[in-house]
Amino acid sequence: MRKILLNAFNMNSVGHIAHGLWRHPRDNSVDYTNIEYWTDLAKLLEKGMFDGVFMADVIGINDVYGSSPEAACEKAVQVPINDPMLIVSAMAAVTNNLGFGVTSNLTYESPYLLARRFSTLDHLTKGRVGWNVVTGYLDSAARGLGLTQQIEHSRRYDMADDYMDCVYKLWERSWEDGSVLRNRETGVFADTTKVHTIEHSGPFVKMSAAHLCEPSPQRTPVLYQAGSSPRGQAFAGKHAECVFITGRTPSDTAKLVADIRNAAAAADRNPRGIRVFLGVVVIVGKTNAEAHEKLEEYKRYASPEGGLVHLCSSTGIDYSKYDLDEPITFSKTESMVSVVEALTTRNAGQQWTVRKLLKQMEIGCRMAPIVGDPMEVADALETWVREADVDGFNLIRTVTPESFADFVELVVPELQNRGVYKTEYAHGTLREKLFDDGAYLPSDHVGSRFHN
Amino acid sequence: MRKILLNAFNMNSVGHIAHGLWRHPRDNSVDYTNIEYWTDLAKLLEKGMFDGVFMADVIGINDVYGSSPEAACEKAVQVPINDPMLIVSAMAAVTNNLGFGVTSNLTYESPYLLARRFSTLDHLTKGRVGWNVVTGYLDSAARGLGLTQQIEHSRRYDMADDYMDCVYKLWERSWEDGSVLRNRETGVFADTTKVHTIEHSGPFVKMSAAHLCEPSPQRTPVLYQAGSSPRGQAFAGKHAECVFITGRTPSDTAKLVADIRNAAAAADRNPRGIRVFLGVVVIVGKTNAEAHEKLEEYKRYASPEGGLVHLCSSTGIDYSKYDLDEPITFSKTESMVSVVEALTTRNAGQQWTVRKLLKQMEIGCRMAPIVGDPMEVADALETWVREADVDGFNLIRTVTPESFADFVELVVPELQNRGVYKTEYAHGTLREKLFDDGAYLPSDHVGSRFHN
Numbered sequence: 001m002r003k004i005l006l007n008a009f010n011m012n013s014v015g016h017i018a019h020g021l022w023r024h025p026r027d028n029s030v031d032y033t034n035i036e037y038w039t040d041l042a043k044l045l046e047k048g049m050f051d052g053v054f055m056a057d058v059i060g061i062n063d064v065y066g067s068s069p070e071a072a073c074e075k076a077v078q079v080p081i082n083d084p085m086l087i088v089s090a091m092a093a094v095t096n097n098l099g100f101g102v103t104s105n106l107t108y109e110s111p112y113l114l115a116r117r118f119s120t121l122d123h124l125t126k127g128r129v130g131w132n133v134v135t136g137y138l139d140s141a142a143r144g145l146g147l148t149q150q151i152e153h154s155r156r157y158d159m160a161d162d163y164m165d166c167v168y169k170l171w172e173r174s175w176e177d178g179s180v181l182r183n184r185e186t187g188v189f190a191d192t193t194k195v196h197t198i199e200h201s202g203p204f205v206k207m208s209a210a211h212l213c214e215p216s217p218q219r220t221p222v223l224y225q226a227g228s229s230p231r232g233q234a235f236a237g238k239h240a241e242c243v244f245i246t247g248r249t250p251s252d253t254a255k256l257v258a259d260i261r262n263a264a265a266a267a268d269r270n271p272r273g274i275r276v277f278l279g280v281v282v283i284v285g286k287t288n289a290e291a292h293e294k295l296e297e298y299k300r301y302a303s304p305e306g307g308l309v310h311l312c313s314s315t316g317i318d319y320s321k322y323d324l325d326e327p328i329t330f331s332k333t334e335s336m337v338s339v340v341e342a343l344t345t346r347n348a349g350q351q352w353t354v355r356k357l358l359k360q361m362e363i364g365c366r367m368a369p370i371v372g373d374p375m376e377v378a379d380a381l382e383t384w385v386r387e388a389d390v391d392g393f394n395l396i397r398t399v400t401p402e403s404f405a406d407f408v409e410l411v412v413p414e415l416q417n418r419g420v421y422k423t424e425y426a427h428g429t430l431r432e433k434l435f436d437d438g439a440y441l442p443s444d445h446v447g448s449r450f451h452n
Numbered sequence: 453m454r455k456i457l458l459n460a461f462n463m464n465s466v467g468h469i470a471h472g473l474w475r476h477p478r479d480n481s482v483d484y485t486n487i488e489y490w491t492d493l494a495k496l497l498e499k500g501m502f503d504g505v506f507m508a509d510v511i512g513i514n515d516v517y518g519s520s521p522e523a524a525c526e527k528a529v530q531v532p533i534n535d536p537m538l539i540v541s542a543m544a545a546v547t548n549n550l551g552f553g554v555t556s557n558l559t560y561e562s563p564y565l566l567a568r569r570f571s572t573l574d575h576l577t578k579g580r581v582g583w584n585v586v587t588g589y590l591d592s593a594a595r596g597l598g599l600t601q602q603i604e605h606s607r608r609y610d611m612a613d614d615y616m617d618c619v620y621k622l623w624e625r626s627w628e629d630g631s632v633l634r635n636r637e638t639g640v641f642a643d644t645t646k647v648h649t650i651e652h653s654g655p656f657v658k659m660s661a662a663h664l665c666e667p668s669p670q671r672t673p674v675l676y677q678a679g680s681s682p683r684g685q686a687f688a689g690k691h692a693e694c695v696f697i698t699g700r701t702p703s704d705t706a707k708l709v710a711d712i713r714n715a716a717a718a719a720d721r722n723p724r725g726i727r728v729f730l731g732v733v734v735i736v737g738k739t740n741a742e743a744h745e746k747l748e749e750y751k752r753y754a755s756p757e758g759g760l761v762h763l764c765s766s767t768g769i770d771y772s773k774y775d776l777d778e779p780i781t782f783s784k785t786e787s788m789v790s791v792v793e794a795l796t797t798r799n800a801g802q803q804w805t806v807r808k809l810l811k812q813m814e815i816g817c818r819m820a821p822i823v824g825d826p827m828e829v830a831d832a833l834e835t836w837v838r839e840a841d842v843d844g845f846n847l848i849r850t851v852t853p854e855s856f857a858d859f860v861e862l863v864v865p866e867l868q869n870r871g872v873y874k875t876e877y878a879h880g881t882l883r884e885k886l887f888d889d890g891a892y893l894p895s896d897h898v899g900s901r902f903h904n
Contacts, residue, residue, distance in 0.1 A: 086537065195525050
């Protein structure tokens, strides 16, 4: 069996997914503004040999609930939210192997400057950076950028395809291998015959400039993607090296994973060249009873209402307009299709009401937690890998940093004993660690065609 | 006498101002891509009780020389250049008092996202961040952003005024003092009656959103500005708390400093509420002879040609078109007026040629270095403070980190012995340290009017 990959899923905010748990006496997520919060976390994760910390991000406020930002602000549902990119160098300085997947929305940033940001981080981390490519999903973000509403879903992905071509050119083609000489004798820093101005004139993105940065260890950062709409899957099939998904049961999820691998094959790529990470909530104790006690304790602080506020944005539906037991009517807008499908198709026959949704979110989110002793948790994770064909997990935080520390202390040794988890880090960049191949994009990836 | 303020002037690049010195055997500026380069520097500067590291930045390539980016690339004249903002958290993690002035160009970034970046850094550094507000000066930057040329100079400043109003609203007004409760008992993170959506509808900038971040220690970062054109000075008079200038003699420079303080007075501010930093190159030895030996040694590695490539962009003139002894005709475009004035008015009667310019740039830039033993250097610095009324210095790097280390070892103790330099850091945020006043913008600053 191949080794299970592992990311810690986090956000530069108080509330991420399991809402309300910042209230827990042992939770320190309100300290997200402190640098030590992040450096301590990075050291803990590297001790547990996590492949990476995966930093989610969202621009805008979850203001669908009650058509107002109030509920999100009051309950800290992904707001306030600081920039995830700016914590990376501090975490990199205290680690040697941990990867950093950073979410960055391409809709509102120029490729010229975004490419520089990721090259800078790839240099500083010695090739440990990934980019989670998102196009946003909140109208409130668009209003923050001076638009009245966000750009339509499939058009955002068309823009994103164009944008990716532009950044591939900057990262792969502008400075050739061997362009940087650093020759102190001759005073020639770069061989200018190998530094090229990038001309890009796509339907959405236009530019003419050389990349501002010399080649970084990976050139293009490891590309993550999480869109699971049909258009999002096609985008992932073409561009993503790692995909983040959610799912409620292994059998339901197997189809989604197959779809993602098929999308890669449709883009003439090795379907196994995409690493699929499943988001999981794990509550582990030394014994099953201890784990369940912990779950019950967590529930006392969790905020199902916070979860509902979040879900409103994820599904585009304002549940504040429903009575507790009124049947909910879902409309499948394309961008929301995956979440709504998870609620409808995959829970066939279920007539949803707000009461049922709240009941399902006892730990502050809709994820069904894996609860048990280390063997039970390891069994569950192995089942997911075997039955759903996922490559690894994005571990969602509950009480922080306790949930990560528990996993490192209890689950990691069990997985190691079973031979399904690394006992030392592989050498090289994040891409080399994840794929046991080169530091640059593989030859079947569209971005590699831009490398000269 | 008030205490002399001190910044280390740097850039996330190989060549900054004194070009060619990366060739020196003891110079490590080619290691700018390594995180240790920055954390070691930060520790050195804090040991020397520097007020801050001032990170310059430029977007685009100095491609006026020969109408081509080649010379700049070959000689590493501010290219390659990585993002300065992304190194801050690593440096902040290894220091407690050092400030971080970060250059960021507002022309190509949305206020919504730029405000979040600075708030994030202000949180992570516990209030040690400043923003050097620039509007850019290279057409090559504009082309990288998909424009054919940059926006006209005075229009850029009109945009900048509008932009500043918008970010002041985000930083000062969106989350009131007392809005963040973090109440674990009630589950109320924020008092939403004190969190406000910012509506900004200026001539250039439009947005409608709450700031994404809770109030940081300083709210608005300490504002730096370096524009010395008339329009730039008016902008600085209104917004800047620290101004960075260059000058060749104290008497010439006294007028510029008076102009800046008058611009502050014209904006109804305390003229002494602006801290003026003069850029200086210092080459110090234990003895005068040792210092001059060092100067001669540095000159052997410096690149006057690199300095000329840089000067082409600063003056908008392509000197590659001139023969060595051909008289140079300067045209005073408004954005270049200060540099050209320094070359013409302030060197009245001098008929410039390329040969003379190159001769003046023996250490790779036009700055006349202060060369001597610690007493001589301290004398020169005190003379600048007394005669030109500057508040402190931006120490320009030559051989790196040697030039900073020499200053810390030799000059700092001498200044301390004279009672003109701090012997311990003041408490509090960067603003409190610099002004011995509050953490927020002072009441006579335009930005403070947005604070509710």
